[in-house]
Amino acid sequence: MLNKGGSRLLICAVALACVALVGPSGPGGEPSGRSLPVEAVKDVVPNRVMTWNLCNPCDASNLDRAAEIAAYAPQVIGMQEACARDVDRIRDYLEVYHGLVYHVAYGSVLDNWSRCGGAPWNPGGFGQAILSAAPITDRVNVEYPDGGSEDRGYLAVTTEVGGRSVRVFDTHLAQRRQEEFRKGQVSVLAREVARHDRAVVLGDFNAVPDAAELDPMWALATDTDPRCRPADAGNCEPTTDWRSKFDYVFLRGIAPLRHRVVRTAHSDHDMLYSDLDVT
Structure with a gap:
């Protein structure tokens, strides 16, 4: 067997x-x-992390999603609006077509047939997922006490970035115009992030940088873009089709080296990746 x-x-x-x-x-x-592909990717970039809201429901091919990820070959990818079955397929396509092997941790916060399909009695899991080229340990999946109009939460794992052990968080906060719910969610997330001297927080925060509900995160961490701060929100590069910055790579005890927002036709959110100095 x-x-x-x-x-x-x-x-x-x-x-x-x-x-x-x-x-x-x-x-x-x-x-x-x-x-x-003519030539498979040989390996991941060991100090590169990425966040990407996959968009759901969206008419996107998991084969195309895998190809987009493989073009930048991050060590760690945090996904939001992710169906567990889609994540499985993306991981398999990354291995088969691009030579990239990832471990996966699922952070589903609800079972949703309309978003993720499956049998009526066994609907697909929907929420966050983390893919890492290094082994994943100490997985914690937390659903926020109040998700707003839809269940929301965060996923946290310990893995390696740049050869060093790092605590990685992946979250998706309440939808736009639900500031009061995001405020409570950030409070829950920030308390956990504060416990770690070295952490990466990936996710779709559904809030622009100067939104008041993000204050606890800014008190703990910095965005991967050194020019992007609440007081200079106009300098922050947008990450969505409606030209707002909603997606973040927050860093605690880690320095950014370079970052890029990658436009994509396969989601209403762009991919955001960052190369890090974890020393």
Whole structure:
């Protein structure tokens, strides 16, 4: 009998063989006719972290999502609005087509058939997920006491970034125009972040940098963009289709080296990645 890891590798191998015959699938499962990558990525960038709200529901292919991630090959990726089944497929595509092997931690905060499909009696998990090229330990998944119009929470793990042990958080706060709920959520998150001398906080905060509810985070950490501060919010590069900065890589006890906002056609949020100095 195959163990879980062996079963996943077998599934990947079968998927690769099928795609070689019929071509990779589009969002609805139909063959897209695209060819496989000419050259696989050899390894991750060991000090690079990324945050990306996948957008759900959106008509996006997990194959395309994996290709977008592979182009920048981060050591750690924090995803929001993530269906567990989509995350599984993205991880498998990253391995099969791009040679990138990730561990995964799920931070689902609700089971939602309309967002994530599945059988009516077994709907898919929806929430956060963290992919890391290094092993993941000490996983904690917390649902905020009040999510607002939809359940929200944070996922925290310990893994390696740049060869050093780092506590990584991934969160998605309450929707726009729900400031009172985000204020309570940031309070819960900040209390936990404050316990760690070295931490990376990834996520979609659904708030611009000078929003009052983010004050506890700014008191603990800095954004990866040195020019982006509450007092200089106009200097912050937008990360959404509506040209607001909602996505953050907050750093505590870690220095940023460089960052980039990557425009994408596969979500209403752009990808944001940062290279870090963890020493």
